[in-house]
Amino acid sequence: MKNNIKHHLTDQILMGYSAGALPEAFNILVASHLSLCDECRAHLASFDSIGGAVLDSTPGALATLDDDSLAAVMARIENTPTASAPVRPKRRDTTVPAPLCDYIGDDLSGVKWRNIGMGVRQAILPTSSDATARLLFIPAGAAMPDHGHNGTEMTMVLQGAFQDEDGYFARGDVETADADVNHIPVADIREDCICLAVSDAPLRFKGLLPRIVQRFIRI
Amino acid sequence: MSTRETAEKRSLWVDHMVRIHTSRDRAAFAELYDHFAPRVKGFLIKSGADASLAEECAQEVMVTVWAKAHLFDASRASVATWIFTIARNRKIDALRKQRRPEPEELTWGPEEEPAQADVIALQQESETLARAIAELPAQQRALLEKAYFGELTHSEIAAQTGLPLGTIKSRIRLALDRLRHAMK
Ligand SMILES: [Zn+2]
Ligand SMILES: [Zn+2]
Known part of the structure; x- marks a missing residue:
């Protein structure tokens, strides 16, 4: 795929995805980026290989099987047909990466946006509650409210681009912001910016949104 | 175990997978089971499953290995991976109890048997990694x-500076170039 991606997933996040340690919300973003980025996909293969090596040679983790274990499995494979590879239907509009389609549908037209002020809109995706995933719509040239983070926040651009203190982020790029980051992403003037943002702790807004409002909009 | 023995064992598992795939070889599957099922069960127990859930899941994993044997590609992963x-x-x-979003499948072009040289290279790289x-x-x-x-949450992984990721990655180039090449 010929995406010109400059900001990639961190080693820690790739390892967390490989180990199966990430919350569902983060897995959506990681799988979406991997769908567009061959480089990270290849790195993930390395991390999966570490998992394979650890599984294969950690003597302390060998469990004793039940007495009839092998016999039970032999009986089960007797009746198990060959499984086919999962096939996702071909899509016409590929703005939305396939893993995200499983949450919002084929394209962005079905997204139920809610205004959160300053022309910025968001839609929360249904995921497990240990982290939050939301789509953000920032009008061309507009700014996200100034905010800091209590945990880790990752933002992946789906359409348009934004700029903040850390750099310029375009389609496919991922910004990873930790607790010490305070930033004001501003959407590129040429196009409305749509992002997938995930966080494992509520954002801290400075002034613009009172905390009581934060509770209602779950940002 | 010596390096040579380990290498032989690994190529053995690839052969086992081929036999399971091409001739539904139950003896090959039983040997694979003896090696991997206790490891998978141990992995699940360490992850927090009780013994009976771990046994059940380990059996399901091995049934999946049987059912998806034709999808195993020895030029892309070791059997253990x-x-x-x-x-x-x-x-x-x-x-x-969560969904696991997976990346979009790559289109690898017309389906063909992986080149033997690629299989050997990948299996050797896996061996280098295991040794590292x-x-x-x-x-x-x-x-x-x-x-x-x-046993680590994702924020513990993120905060963990002692993880030897750089060390490991500088010693392997796992499939990176070949993977990119294959996707051109
Ligand atoms: Zn990437
Ligand atoms: Zn932020």
Whole structure:
């Protein structure tokens, strides 16, 4: 795929995805980026290989099987047909990466946006509650409210681009912001910016949104 | 175990997978089972499953290995890595009760048998990786095991500066170039 991606997933996040340690919300973003980025996909293969090596040679983790274990499995494979590879239907509009389609549908037209002020809109995706995933719509040239983070926040651009203190982020790029980051992403003037943002702790807004409002909009 | 023996064993598992795939070879499957099922069960117990759930899931993982044997590609992963990914997905499903979003499948072009040279190269790289991990200082190795056996949360992984990722990655180039080449 010929995406010109400059900001990639961190080693820690790739390892967390490989180990199966990430919350569902983060897995959506990681799988979406991997769908567009061959480089990270290849790195993930390395991390999966570490998992394979650890599984294969950690003597302390060998469990004793039940007495009839092998016999039970032999009986089960007797009746198990060959499984086919999962096939996702071909899509016409590929703005939305396939893993995200499983949450919002084929394209962005079905997204139920809610205004959160300053022309910025968001839609929360249904995921497990240990982290939050939301789509953000920032009008061309507009700014996200100034905010800091209590945990880790990752933002992946789906359409348009934004700029903040850390750099310029375009389609496919991922910004990873930790607790010490305070930033004001501003959407590129040429196009409305749509992002997938995930966080494992509520954002801290400075002034613009009172905390009581934060509770209602779950940002 | 000597390096040569380990290497032979690994290529043996690839051969086992081929026999399971092409001739539904039950003897080959039973040997694979004896080696991997206790490991998968141990992995699930360490991840928080009780013994009976771990046994059940380990059996399901091995049934999946049988049912998806034709999807195993020895030029892209070692047998251990492939089984690890199946076990990990089963763990997320059964223990964490979450969906596991997966990346879009790549289109690899017309289906053909992987070139033997690619298979050998990948299996050798896997061997190099296993050796690099085995030679890590005990503390670093223990951290890796904790991370992959699900004993670290993702924020613990993110905060963990002692993880030897750089060390490991500088010693392997796992499939990177070939993978990119294949996707052109
Ligand atoms: Zn990437
Ligand atoms: Zn932020």
